[in-house]
Amino acid sequence: MTSEFRHHCITPPYLLERLLKDVDSEVRQAALNTMLTTAHLRGERAVRTAFPGVATPGNARRTIYDCRNTTSLPFAVLARSEDGPESADVSVNRAFDMLGKTRDFFQRVFARNSIDGHGMRLDGYVHYGYEFANAFWDGRQMVFGDGDGRVFSDLTGSLSVIAHELGHGVTEHTTGLVYHNQSGALNESMSDVFGAMVEQWTLGQTAGQADWLIGREVFTPQIEADALRSMKAPGHAWNTERFGKDPQPDHMSKYVNMPDTYEGDWGAVHYNSGIPNKAFYLTAATIGGYSWEAPGLIWYEALKASNSETRFQEFADTTYRKAGELYEVGSAEQMAVLGAWQEVGISITGVSAGLARARTRTVGQNGDATAAVRALTAQVQELSRDVAALKGRVTAGG
Amino acid sequence: MRVTLATHGGLAAPVLAGLPPDVVDTHALPESAAAELSRLVAAATEAAAGAPEPRRRAPDAMSYSITVEEDGHSCVLVQSDTDMSPEFAALLRWLKEHAARE
Ligand SMILES: [Zn+2]
Numbered sequence: 001m002t003s004e005f006r007h008h009c010i011t012p013p014y015l016l017e018r019l020l021k022d023v024d025s026e027v028r029q030a031a032l033n034t035m036l037t038t039a040h041l042r043g044e045r046a047v048r049t050a051f052p053g054v055a056t057p058g059n060a061r062r063t064i065y066d067c068r069n070t071t072s073l074p075f076a077v078l079a080r081s082e083d084g085p086e087s088a089d090v091s092v093n094r095a096f097d098m099l100g101k102t103r104d105f106f107q108r109v110f111a112r113n114s115i116d117g118h119g120m121r122l123d124g125y126v127h128y129g130y131e132f133a134n135a136f137w138d139g140r141q142m143v144f145g146d147g148d149g150r151v152f153s154d155l156t157g158s159l160s161v162i163a164h165e166l167g168h169g170v171t172e173h174t175t176g177l178v179y180h181n182q183s184g185a186l187n188e189s190m191s192d193v194f195g196a197m198v199e200q201w202t203l204g205q206t207a208g209q210a211d212w213l214i215g216r217e218v219f220t221p222q223i224e225a226d227a228l229r230s231m232k233a234p235g236h237a238w239n240t241e242r243f244g245k246d247p248q249p250d251h252m253s254k255y256v257n258m259p260d261t262y263e264g265d266w267g268a269v270h271y272n273s274g275i276p277n278k279a280f281y282l283t284a285a286t287i288g289g290y291s292w293e294a295p296g297l298i299w300y301e302a303l304k305a306s307n308s309e310t311r312f313q314e315f316a317d318t319t320y321r322k323a324g325e326l327y328e329v330g331s332a333e334q335m336a337v338l339g340a341w342q343e344v345g346i347s348i349t350g351v352s353a354g355l356a357r358a359r360t361r362t363v364g365q366n367g368d369a370t371a372a373v374r375a376l377t378a379q380v381q382e383l384s385r386d387v388a389a390l391k392g393r394v395t396a397g398g
Numbered sequence: 399m400r401v402t403l404a405t406h407g408g409l410a411a412p413v414l415a416g417l418p419p420d421v422v423d424t425h426a427l428p429e430s431a432a433a434e435l436s437r438l439v440a441a442a443t444e445a446a447a448g449a450p451e452p453r454r455r456a457p458d459a460m461s462y463s464i465t466v467e468e469d470g471h472s473c474v475l476v477q478s479d480t481d482m483s484p485e486f487a488a489l490l491r492w493l494k495e496h497a498a499r500e
Contacts, residue, residue: 071479071487129479130491131498134408136458138480148498152410161409168457179455187457218410228410243416262406262461262478270411 060107060114061121062099064092067128073141076125091156095124095144098162105163105198106170109292110300115169122166126156135161137168151223158217159202160195161228167194175306180260182311184269189276193299196231196280197292207284207291213237231281234274248274252312252345275344276312282340283319287333294333298323313349316341320348399424399436399468403493407478408460420497431496438489439466445485446475456480462490 065076066089079092087093099122106112114120123141132145133152142165144155155161168191171177177187192214200210214237215228225238234248248271249255256271258264265271280299284291302318310318320341323334338348404419424432442464459479464486466473477486 071482072484129487131494133410134458134460134479136408136456136460136479138456138459143479148494150498151413155409164409165458172457179457184455191457215409225413228413238413243413247412247415262476263404263463265407265411265415266455270407270409 059119059121060103062096062103062124063121064096064099064124064126066092067125067143069127069130069146071129073125073128073138073143079126089126091126091144091146091154094154094156095126095142095162098156098159099124099142099166101159101202102163102166102194102198105201105292109197109201109296112170115166116173120169120173124162135165137165137172139172142166142169147218147220149220151220152218153220155218158215160192160199160214160216161218163198164191164195164214167191170194171303174304175310176308177306177310178308179266179269181267181269182272183309184266185272186276186306186310186312186315188269188273189280190299190303192229192231192273192277193280193296197296200290201292206289207281207295208288210291212281229274229277231277232285234278247271248277250274250278250344275346276315279316279340279344279346282343283336286336286339294323294327295336297326298333298337301326312346316346317349320351399432399439399466401435401439401493402465402467403490403497404463404465406461406463407458409458414460420493420500422493422496435492438485438492439464441485442475442483442489443473445483446477462486464489464493 061082062080063078063082064080064087065073066079067073067076070076079089080087080096087096103114103122106114114122125141125143126146128143128145131148133147133155135142135144135155137143142162144162144165145152147153147155168187171187171190177183177190179187195214196210196212199205200207203210212232213227213230216226218228219225219238223242224240225243227237229246229248230237234250235246235254237246237248239245247256252275255275256268258268258271260267280291280295283298284295287294290296298319301322302315305318305322306315319337320334323331323337327333338351341348401422401424402419403421405414405417408414422435424435427435443466456479461476461478464475466475475486475489477483482490
């Protein structure tokens with residue numbers, strides 16, 4: 001699939017963390033203070049000077065086009081550009097703003113410059129088709145319909161949906177998870193993970209405060225449905241007389257087998273995504289705090305370490321390995337990942353179920369150590385944000 | 399002539415899966431509407447012959463299958479959001495507009 005060359009101008013946040021853990025507490029605090037001061041006061045100028053030539057094609061500039069209810073993208077008209085005036089059209093402005101929030105999330109949280117990591121421009125097409133109740137990523141741009149007004153509303157009304165679509169672009173440019181069967185369900189799940197994180201980040205919600213719904217805004221008020229999907233409770237986002245009940249599984253024992261055809265949703269990709277979705281939710285709920293910090297970083301690093309054919313088991317193993325690398329082997333974070341996958345019916349390779357339960361309990365009882373790790377993690381995340389923001393200004397061509 | 403539209407996949411695939419397909423029978427239509435539908439079906443069928451195989455799977459793109467039954471023959475046209483001919487789009491729009499009026 002798509003290959004990618006990544007720039008690593010600055011030490012990745014997780015290496016900083018490891019560095020901080022390796023020294024004694026006094027030195028660690030001093031190092032932390034120094035780094036924070038550097039980042040705040042001197043880093044920006046110093047780093048800018050150090051990388052004068054770092055400019056990115058496109059600079060993740062947003063352009064919104066109006067399809068005027070046709071299905072032709074080439075004939076869509078320009079509705080708003082990065083530096084242009086606001087539009088009179090609310091859908092145009094919403095798509096523009098939400099693409100901006102999603103772009104900022106990737107930049108500031110993961111130091112990722114746009115979809116491809118190289119400032120790829122963000123083109124959004126609104127008012128696609130006639131009563132088009134859908135949104136999709138076509139490999140180059142995001143396309144949004146108006147909904148039919150009876151069941152579905154305008155798809156630009158949902159930040160989690162817009163971030164979900166942009167997330168497909170990110171996945172395509174990292175692993176290219178093939179859109180069928182388990183790799184396709186993982187692709188779908190990653191987009192929901194990004195969708196939930198972008199929304200929670202925008203609202204400043206912790207994992208405990210968030211409702212973990214995807215597409216809360218897509219149904220019209222007449223429809224009695226909470227959202228398209230629930231990551232916290234897959235299978236419980238809707239239950240209506242008209243469409244029946246949300247069929248998403250939340251455990252491997254309920255895995256949905258459908259044919260790998262357009263009629264079978266390419267092997268039930270929008271169904272089985274419920275399983276890894278639930279694992280991410282459980283990880284975030286167990287670790288506590290913000291989903292985009294330790295849980296998001298673990299998932300994002302695992303995505304980058306995956307390939308186009310990665311299935312659930314391999315991905316679960318990778319998140320476990322990454323949690324050990326990013327934090328510590330046996331850390332609260334790694335135990336949270338282990339327990340989450342186990343709860344959805346996936347045992348991490350090489351870790352026996354009994355051992356997993358015992359270790360999870362041990363970590364749970366060891367309150368002081370867990371709290372200490374959390375506090376340190378919070379400090380490091382703060383530092384990571386500074387570094388990411390700094391890197392963002394550099395890679396944005398400043 | 400009987401024309402059936404089934405919609406698959408997309409962001410809300412499991413929701414749509416619970417909905418029945420839309421069926422239009424030209425016998426139940428006014429003459430002008432029946433003629434218009436026949437013309438749109440003929441154009442979409444002609445455009446589909448010689449159309450390339452569907453492109454790679456675009457995440458969340460919907461697929462549409464339009465089944466046309468007439469005098470014991472049946473033919474199915476399948477296209478998706480990323481590889482739709484203008485003729486197919488016109489037929490799809492007519493069918494959706496018709497379903498909305500029902
Ligand atoms: Zn999707």
